[in-house]
Amino acid sequence: MLALDxxxxxxGGIRAVDDLALTVxxxxxxxxxxPNGSGKSTTVNLICGLYPVTAGRITLDGRDITDLPxxxxxxxxxxRTFQNIRLFGGLTVWQNLWVAQxxxxxxxxxxxxxxxxxxxxxxxxxxxRLLDFAGLAHRKDELAANLAFGEQRxxxxxxxxxxxxxxxxxxxxxxxxxxxEIAALxxxxxxxxxxxxxxxxxxxxxxxxxxxxxxxxxLNFGRKIAEGTAAEVQADPAVRQAYLGTA
Amino acid sequence: xxxxxxxxxVDGLMTGSAYxxxxxxxxxxxGVMRRLNLSYGPSIMIGAYLGTLVHLQFGMGAxxxxxxxxxxxxxAGFYVERLCFAPMRGQAATxxxxxxxxxxxxxxxxxxxLLPRHSxxxxxxxxxxxFEIAGILIRADxxxxxxxxxxxxxxxxxxxxxxxxxxxxxxxxxDRATARHLGIDVDRIGLIAFLGxxxxxxxxxxxxxxxxxxxTPMFGMWATFKGLVAMMLGGLGSIPGxxxxxxxxxxxxxxxxxxxxxxxxDLLVYALLFLCLVLRAGIGAGVPSAERRx
Numbered sequence: 001m002l003a004l005d006x007x008x009x010x011x012g013g014i015r016a017v018d019d020l021a022l023t024v025x026x027x028x029x030x031x032x033x034x035p036n037g038s039g040k041s042t043t044v045n046l047i048c049g050l051y052p053v054t055a056g057r058i059t060l061d062g063r064d065i066t067d068l069p070x071x072x073x074x075x076x077x078x079x080r081t082f083q084n085i086r087l088f089g090g091l092t093v094w095q096n097l098w099v100a101q102x103x104x105x106x107x108x109x110x111x112x113x114x115x116x117x118x119x120x121x122x123x124x125x126x127x128x129r130l131l132d133f134a135g136l137a138h139r140k141d142e143l144a145a146n147l148a149f150g151e152q153r154x155x156x157x158x159x160x161x162x163x164x165x166x167x168x169x170x171x172x173x174x175x176x177x178x179x180x181e182i183a184a185l186x187x188x189x190x191x192x193x194x195x196x197x198x199x200x201x202x203x204x205x206x207x208x209x210x211x212x213x214x215x216x217x218x219l220n221f222g223r224k225i226a227e228g229t230a231a232e233v234q235a236d237p238a239v240r241q242a243y244l245g246t247a
Numbered sequence: 248x249x250x251x252x253x254x255x256x257v258d259g260l261m262t263g264s265a266y267x268x269x270x271x272x273x274x275x276x277x278g279v280m281r282r283l284n285l286s287y288g289p290s291i292m293i294g295a296y297l298g299t300l301v302h303l304q305f306g307m308g309a310x311x312x313x314x315x316x317x318x319x320x321x322x323a324g325f326y327v328e329r330l331c332f333a334p335m336r337g338q339a340a341t342x343x344x345x346x347x348x349x350x351x352x353x354x355x356x357x358x359x360x361l362l363p364r365h366s367x368x369x370x371x372x373x374x375x376x377x378f379e380i381a382g383i384l385i386r387a388d389x390x391x392x393x394x395x396x397x398x399x400x401x402x403x404x405x406x407x408x409x410x411x412x413x414x415x416x417x418x419x420x421x422d423r424a425t426a427r428h429l430g431i432d433v434d435r436i437g438l439i440a441f442l443g444x445x446x447x448x449x450x451x452x453x454x455x456x457x458x459x460x461x462x463t464p465m466f467g468m469w470a471t472f473k474g475l476v477a478m479m480l481g482g483l484g485s486i487p488g489x490x491x492x493x494x495x496x497x498x499x500x501x502x503x504x505x506x507x508x509x510x511x512x513d514l515l516v517y518a519l520l521f522l523c524l525v526l527r528a529g530i531g532a533g534v535p536s537a538e539r540r541x
Binding site: 048050069070071074075079080082086088090091095098099100101102159163 | 427
């Protein structure tokens with residue numbers, strides 16, 4: 001579904017990502033791990049088009065999206081959450097979801113005017129489903145800034161879903177969560193897989209990554225050093241060296 | 248005395264409603280893009296010149312002239328956006344401001360080349376004598392300005408707060424990068440806000456010029472000035488602030504003119520603005536600056 005072909009990103013003399021090849025199959029969960037500064041977030045930003053690649057090609061379902069601006073990649077079906085939560089704090093919970101329904105997937109529907117004014121049944125139902133999924137139905141009129149940390153993470157995930165993506169990029173969704181919240185997140189990610197989403201999961205929390213990922217890819221210094229099932233990767237000496245310093 | 252106060256206040260509110268519309272245009276651009284468009288007034292003036300041209304050349308009536316003025320202001324606004332704002336989106340806000348100053352000069356030159364005399368007639372929208380309500384004299388065309396301003400403000404408020412597009416506008420104003428990640432074309436939103444501001448300014452300018460029944464190239468500077476002062480009085484970037492700032496400016500001017508004469512009137516306004524800036528106490532000052540957005 002998603003294919004990175006020899007992509008590179010250099011910031012001055014620093015090679016944040018170097019000659020990286022990566023494919024994600026439809027319906028798969030790919031775990032992307034690596035020590036701090038190994039290029040995980042840069043890779044996500046390149047997939048989103050936050051800045052241009054230095055070299056290489058990115059294709060989605062066979063179409064070249066390397067040169068598309070960020071908002072156009074949304075119409076190609078990519079959505080993401082952020083490592084540091086980026087909600088619109090001054091807007092309410094349901095407004096945060098509604099604003100994501102500006103995405104191109106919503107634009108061609110019937111009853112455009114009603115959707116535009118937020119009055120259409122379809123729009124309300126869709127928002128309602130997402131609120132239920134995030135467990136936020138009872139807080140829909142609360143300002144996003146007033147939500148608890150875990151609730152904000154859930155809202156951000158629901159907001160990404162509101163753009164109707166097929167590929168979800170989750171950038172450290174478990175950061176700052178306690179064990180109970182991580183267990184709930186684990187279940188939520190599995191539910192998304194059942195619904196047919198393709199997911200790239202960037203995460204430091206190894207237990208979560210190893211549990212939910214179909215495949216794991218390990219980066220270090222902007223290069224891929226290992227790829228395979230959770231068990232294969234954990235047994236790989238290069239991975240042990242990257243994480244522990246020496247083998 | 249009481250009667251003077253009442254008459255001045257009513258006059259001031261009516262003039263102030265035009266200022267409020269001008270300030271709303273500025274606010275729309277500033278709130279969404281954090282950019283100042285000095286060519287705002289001059290592009291309205293170009294619209295009015297095109298209206299006058301149609302009036303002089305083809306003898307068109309007030310309604311057509313009014314329409315041409317508003318559309319002309321939008322076209323001039325489009326020109327300014329493409330030239331001064333679109334190419335400098337990622338750059339310092341001052342770059343666009345300085346560029347818009349250069350275009351201001353260009354637009355003024357264009358107006359004097361188009362129609363070289365100092366002033367030209369502009370058809371009145373309503374030609375009937377003033378009438379009296381409870382001893383207060385009211386001009387029908389000023390009343391029309393007030394009505395148009397109220398309608399425009401309501402429409403803008405509904406658009407910004409009650410539509411999905413308005414929500415996209417507010418999201419863009421708060422965090423462009425995140426808005427982009429949600430599939431919002433923030434550059435397109437910026438352009439639409441810009442054209443909307445030009446239309447609002449064109450409407451306000453047209454009503455003022457039609458009430459004065461004449462147009463000069465100086466109108467551009469006048470409109471930029473009044474809109475800017477009203478926006479600053481209202482505390483940069485808030486819609487209610489712009490409305491209150493505009494009305495306040497109108498009322499202070501009306502009283503100043505009556506009690507102290509035209510020169511001290513402007514001095515009074517600047518003193519008020521100075522106080523606002525020194526005390527950082529615009530009407531919008533109660534709102535923390537990070538939240539002072541559309």
